[in-house]
Amino acid sequence: MRLSSMGYALRDALRSMWRNKFMSMASMATVAISLTILGFAWLLVVNTQYLTTVMEAELEINVYLKDEITRDQAVQMKSAFAQIPGVAEAVFVPKEEGLKSLEERFGGESELVRVLGDSNPLPDVYRLKTVDAEHVPPAAAAVLGMPGVDDVRYGKGLVEKLLSLTQWLHMFGVIAILAVGLAAVFLIATTIRITVFARRREVAIMKLVGATDWYIRWPFFLEGMIIGLVGALCAVLCIFVVYSQLVKNITMTVNFLPVITDSSVITSLYQTLLLMGASLGALGSAISLHRFLKI
Amino acid sequence: MIQMFSVSMTYNAEVRVTALSDINLHIRRGEFVFIVGPSGAGKSTLTRLIIREELPTKGQIMIGGKSLLRMRAREIPYVRRKIGFIFQDSRLLMDRTVYENVAFAMEALEMPRNHVKSRVPAVLEMVGLKDKINSYPHQLSGGQQQRVCIARAVVNDPLIIIADEPTGNLDPDTSWEIMSILSAINKRGTTIVTVTHDREMVDRLKRRVIALENGRIVRDEERGGYQSET
Structure with a gap:
């Protein structure tokens, strides 16, 4: 045309x-x-x-281990967590490190740290990251059933x-x-x-x-x-x-x-x-x- | 220019109506032909077949040596460009000026604008409407409207002009004006086929007359009258 x-x-x-x-x-x-x-x-x-x-990037499962678990046993659990489907990464946070980060958050001289003194009430923790958000609930359920795990926390419901x-x-x-x-x-x-x-x-x-x-x-x-x-x-x-x-x-x-x-x-x-x-x-x-x- | 071989046309309505039967016709280049006959004789059907608005039930039609029946759909516009059409009721676009009505036919053939601008006034001058170029159709008389229609039909330089009762609504003097314009166009070599009821016109002009009755050609005379002299 x-x-x-x-x-x-x-x-x-x-x-x-x-x-x-x-x-x-x-x-x-x-x-x-x-x-x-x-x-x-x-x-x-x-x-x-x-x-x-x-x-999702910020989402992780916090796994609290039972008190009676020894350090060696705790470290070995890493491979068991890694085998759960959907888990991308498992990071072990021993209780000392947990306390340290707590101190950092509240400041070394704070009342809280002073009250605690030398005792450490925190449990050993694993931080699990999943491939994506959909895998969080089933992975959390699987972890909860494992021996030595005391409790599991994640943004339940929100996800x-x-x-x-x-x-x-x-x-x-x-x-x-x-x-x-x-x-x-x-x-x-x-x-x-x-x-x-x-x-x-x-x-x-x-x-x-x-x-x-x-x-x-x-x-x-x-x-x-x-x-x-x-x-x-x-x-x-x-x-x-x-x-x-x-x-x-x-x-x-x-x-x-x-x-x-x-x-x-x-x-x-x-x-x-x-x-x-x-x-x-x-x-x-x-x-x-x-x-x-x-x- | 226009050839028909054993052309028949039946309309398949509730009752079969035979509009044309066994028409054989040869209209040569440059002829001026009147087609006459009573209402319902098949005159309009004949013109519709020539512009390929319809296809015949039987027979063959050739325009400028090309068969209308064996033609592909996209070729049809190009055959129609060889034919200009004039109607009894002029069929102008009422919301456009005289100029726009004529230019419209050129634009439809995708002519460049400057060509349209120079050609349209020339054609309007030929039909004697140069001073009405910016008028609207309702401001014109019947004869003037018909002249616009003629201008529109000739603006693309067709080889053939089909005029279906071009003087049907006009008084004798105006009819004569229209016919002399058509004659002038014919003198330039354009083939003209006029369907008419105008006895006086046909008798006066003494051109080829083809008379139809009940879908058949009953008479085909060079320089004939409206009615057979025998």
């Missing part, structure tokens, strides 16, 4: 959008809403994933909750995206259908004078794609404003909560949204052209 024909197509697309401005705006709004939901759902998912990985939250968000995200995306495609298809109907005389004349099928289709395609793109642009703007404000608020108030601020991640989200907007538009047009534009 010639460049000047592209110009004609663009002019015709804009002309019919203007003629159908309310319908066009409604379609743009639907695209904007669906892509905004999509964008936030995606941000929520990647942020929880990010949160999980950050927490499970975090995992199910991520999974749930994934599911919610996918369903929401599908539902609203479908609505957007449907509305664009309706808009294009109305446009095809409004321009049926023009189409008939174009056919009669011998316009090629693609010359006839292009303006409708462009119209759908412009609607999709403008909708996506609104969504990107909305997400940009709200998310940057959100990040600012979170870092100011609950700064221990890790949030993604990596601009390359965010930019790729914006690019994806714009691409999806154009694709939704093209898809909507294609459906209508296929059904209503018999050429």
